Amino acid sequence: MVSLWGSKNGDEQQHDxxxxxxxxxxxxxxxxxxxxxxxxxxxxxxxGYLDPDDPAVSPYNLFSVRITRYVNVLFLxxxxxxxxxxxxxxxVSPPMMHSRGSGFFDFSFTTLTVGNLLxxxxxxxxxxxxxEISSLIIAGFLLIDMVIILAVQRLRSEEGxxxxxxxxxxxxxxxxxxxxxxxxxxxxxxxxxxxTGRQETRRTLREWCAVLTxxxxxxxxxxxxxxxxxxxxxxxxxxSLKPPGDRYFVDGDKYKVHLACVGEITYNDKGKRHPTVLxxxxxxxxxxxxxxxxxxSYQNGTINRYCYYDRxxxxxxDNAPSPHSAGMTSDALSEALAKAGEEGPxxxxxAGVGSIYSRIFSSRxxxxxxxxxxxxxxxxxxxxxxxxxxxxxxxxxRGVISPLGYDRLYGAIVQGRTREDRVYGKSAYQAGKFIxxxxxxxxxxxxxxxxxxxxxxxxxxxxxxLVVVSSGIEVRRDDExxxxxxxxxxxxxNLISWDVVNKAPHRVWLxxxxxxxxxxxLGELVRAT
Numbered sequence: 001m002v003s004l005w006g007s008k009n010g011d012e013q014q015h016d017x018x019x020x021x022x023x024x025x026x027x028x029x030x031x032x033x034x035x036x037x038x039x040x041x042x043x044x045x046x047x048g049y050l051d052p053d054d055p056a057v058s059p060y061n062l063f064s065v066r067i068t069r070y071v072n073v074l075f076l077x078x079x080x081x082x083x084x085x086x087x088x089x090x091x092v093s094p095p096m097m098h099s100r101g102s103g104f105f106d107f108s109f110t111t112l113t114v115g116n117l118l119x120x121x122x123x124x125x126x127x128x129x130x131x132e133i134s135s136l137i138i139a140g141f142l143l144i145d146m147v148i149i150l151a152v153q154r155l156r157s158e159e160g161x162x163x164x165x166x167x168x169x170x171x172x173x174x175x176x177x178x179x180x181x182x183x184x185x186x187x188x189x190x191x192x193x194x195x196t197g198r199q200e201t202r203r204t205l206r207e208w209c210a211v212l213t214x215x216x217x218x219x220x221x222x223x224x225x226x227x228x229x230x231x232x233x234x235x236x237x238x239x240s241l242k243p244p245g246d247r248y249f250v251d252g253d254k255y256k257v258h259l260a261c262v263g264e265i266t267y268n269d270k271g272k273r274h275p276t277v278l279x280x281x282x283x284x285x286x287x288x289x290x291x292x293x294x295x296x297s298y299q300n301g302t303i304n305r306y307c308y309y310d311r312x313x314x315x316x317x318d319n320a321p322s323p324h325s326a327g328m329t330s331d332a333l334s335e336a337l338a339k340a341g342e343e344g345p346x347x348x349x350x351a352g353v354g355s356i357y358s359r360i361f362s363s364r365x366x367x368x369x370x371x372x373x374x375x376x377x378x379x380x381x382x383x384x385x386x387x388x389x390x391x392x393x394x395x396x397x398r399g400v401i402s403p404l405g406y407d408r409l410y411g412a413i414v415q416g417r418t419r420e421d422r423v424y425g426k427s428a429y430q431a432g433k434f435i436x437x438x439x440x441x442x443x444x445x446x447x448x449x450x451x452x453x454x455x456x457x458x459x460x461x462x463x464x465x466l467v468v469v470s471s472g473i474e475v476r477r478d479d480e481x482x483x484x485x486x487x488x489x490x491x492x493x494n495l496i497s498w499d500v501v502n503k504a505p506h507r508v509w510l511x512x513x514x515x516x517x518x519x520x521x522l523g524e525l526v527r528a529t
Contacts, residue, residue: 083114112221134221141226251321277526327448330364373467387445465496496528
């Protein structure tokens with residue numbers, strides 16, 4: 001009995017001791033797991049989920065994301081090929097691709113498209129709200145550009161189907177970039193929730209750098225798009241300026257040339273028509289250079305009638321297809337005169353590089369030209385200066401950035417330049433059309449044009465009355481120029497006079513002495529014919 005109870009008490013005692021020992025053994029374990037810098041703050045992940053930084057957690061797992069990327073690459077290739085074609089068309093117009101404008105706007109829109117798609121591809125796996133909003137802003141401004149080009153008849157005709165296709169494609173691609181960004185963001189969220197159990201909201205340093213870089217580039221592209229839109233608004237404003245005279249389709253209706261005549265046709269006592277003065281401007285449009293003194297000569301009765309035109313790309317005339325030589329311009333003038341019903345005889349008055357065009361025109365209309373008047377004309381042996389490769393590269397660079405219109409916008413906003421200034425006046429040289437015309441002149445000056453004017457010298461009738469007036473400043477500054485001015489006096493055998501106006505610049509009429517002498521010599525030439 002005693003032993004039985006004793007055994008039971010012993011067992012209970014032993015059981016209690018074991019329990020105390022277990023609790024004591026656990027005590028140090030609890031203390032060893034107290035929180036320190038190595039303790040995990042979040043509970044352990046459920047088995048089967050991946051770490052967010054695992055490469056397997058990628059939006060590329062989804063077919064919709066992969067196909068979006070492939071389409072992006074396809075669009076980029078198409079846009080790049082179109083960009084190359086437009087680049088080539090600046091120098092050589094492919095069949096059916098000539099636009100009556102400069103072609104630089106088409107090139108700019110396509111460049112913007114390629115840049116937009118390239119940025120979307122480079123930062124494809126790092127979608128961000130900033131990039132999405134930036135793409136939306138670009139798409140909005142491009143949509144405005146598209147509406148302006150399609151709504152304004154003059155812009156629509158200048159840009160042609162090439163320009164319209166380029167701006168529509170740029171708009172669609174900007175909207176596609178927005179859609180692409182949203183698809184990738186959705187795919188990233190879906191895969192994170194499926195593979196890690198939750199959407200990852202943090203970004204790595206590399207991702208933040210990518211987002212920052214993409215945002216900076218997109219902001220620059222927004223600024224470019226805004227400038228393109230502002231320049232188009234200026235162009236639409238300038239398109240409302242009506243030209244004097246009329247514009248005529250030439251060269252198989254590929255482009256229009258502006259031609260205007262002042263005065264009435266008169267006849268002498270024998271019933272012969274008095275000659276009409278046909279003016280060829282120099283390096284800048286006629287309306288802002290030679291118009292004043294020619295009109296003054298008309299008002300003073302020195303001449304009875306005069307006609308003038310704008311070379312392709314100048315003032316109201318469209319750009320011609322590339323390449324385009326001086327002889328092609330002379331043919332375009334002949335066609336415009338025929339369509340206008342204008343007939344000779346002509347007295348050709350030209351200045352600067354315009355003398356090259358006049359001499360070619362004269363050689364092709366020897367029976368209709370009754371006199372030549374060269375004002376500090378460019379000699380054919382000096383065409384290499386116009387054809388300088390460095391000058392051509394600068395013109396091309398100016399043309400590429402001309403759609404931004406920063407100089408024209410500054411002139412309009414700050415300097416108060418008017419549409420007259422931009423079309424034919426002080427700011428005309430900033431226009432893409434003018435730059436394209438100068439680039440075309442540069443490309444063939446020492447080849448096609450030089451051959452044409454050399455042939456013209458051989459064809460020119462020797463008894464045609466000739467007047468040459470030279471700039472005294474240019475003659476003293478450049479010995480070669482002086483020698484070539486003297487040689488110009490020998491293109492016919494009937495030299496009426498050769499004058500060197502002492503203090504006159506290249507544009508001789510800018511001085512009173514030069515202007516007075518020009519009007520005097522013009523009167524003598526008219527009487528001599």
